[in-house]
Amino acid sequence: GESVGLHLPTLSVQEGDNSIINCAYSNSASDYFIWYKQESGKGPQFIIDIRSNMDKRQGQRVTVLLNKTVKHLSLQIAATQPGDSAVYFCAENRRENAGNMLTFGGGTRLMVKP
Amino acid sequence: DVKVTQSSRYLVKRTGEKVFLECVQDMDHENMFWYRQDPGLGLRLIYFSYDVKMKEKGDIPEGYSVSREKKERFSLILESASTNQTSMYLCASSRRWGGGSANEKLFFGSGTQLSVL
Numbered sequence: 001g002e003s004v005g006l007h008l009p010t011l012s013v014q015e016g017d018n019s020i021i022n023c024a025y026s027n028s029a030s031d032y033f034i035w036y037k038q039e040s041g042k043g044p045q046f047i048i049d050i051r052s053n054m055d056k057r058q059g060q061r062v063t064v065l066l067n068k069t070v071k072h073l074s075l076q077i078a079a080t081q082p083g084d085s086a087v088y089f090c091a092e093n094r095r096e097n098a099g100n101m102l103t104f105g106g107g108t109r110l111m112v113k114p
Numbered sequence: 115d116v117k118v119t120q121s122s123r124y125l126v127k128r129t130g131e132k133v134f135l136e137c138v139q140d141m142d143h144e145n146m147f148w149y150r151q152d153p154g155l156g157l158r159l160i161y162f163s164y165d166v167k168m169k170e171k172g173d174i175p176e177g178y179s180v181s182r183e184k185k186e187r188f189s190l191i192l193e194s195a196s197t198n199q200t201s202m203y204l205c206a207s208s209r210r211w212g213g214g215s216a217n218e219k220l221f222f223g224s225g226t227q228l229s230v231l
Binding site: 009034036041043044045046049089091102104105106 | 154156157158204206219220221222223224
């Protein structure tokens with residue numbers, strides 16, 4: 001079946017370095033992708049999204065890149081801070097019925113070393 | 115800010131019990147969702163609702179039912195809890211799908227960790 005998956009379950013980076021979290025998706029019909037951040041004891045929080053008609057979108061310290069040719073999504077975090085330590089999920093939106101149905105990847109844990 | 119509130123942070127139940135997980139959102143969102151989160155499996159959709167009294171099955175509805183009697187409240191029901199339903203349960207809401215990215219953003223509650231013994 002089609003799925004969204006992550007390459008690395010755990011990523012450890014030095015504070016101040018840039019982080020790159022990768023995600024592979026297989027549903028070529030998906031046209032909207034989202035990154036969520038989940039801190040310990042909290043629900044996932046929206047970070048950034050991108051539509052399939054774009055290949056790059058920037059936010060505050062975060063950039064999402066979309067490569068439709070190889071069905072790959074990445075989240076780049078600039079100057080990683082201790083507060084960035086969390087589990088990051090990518091999700092693709094498949095439109096069914098009248099609502100949104102997001103398919104989530106398994107998550108990547110980002111650990112920031114001081 | 116949108117607030118999605120789940121009534122319990124931790125629950126411990128026994129096998130065979132009927133379990134109710136409650137969720138309330140305060141932003142007049144049309145869509146509400148129940149996910150379960152298990153390590154390495156990400157979030158899997160159990161049920162969702164796009165209007166009062168409407169419900170749609172997600173990817174793993176077996177063993178669950180839902181109720182949406184009011185727009186702001188979405189309940190997940192485990193008719194007869196089993197040990198394989200031990201998990202973190204996340205409720206979420208969003209505005210009605212309209213094509214814009216803001217309308218598709220999910221807002222999550224903090225989760226209910228359910229343990230079935």
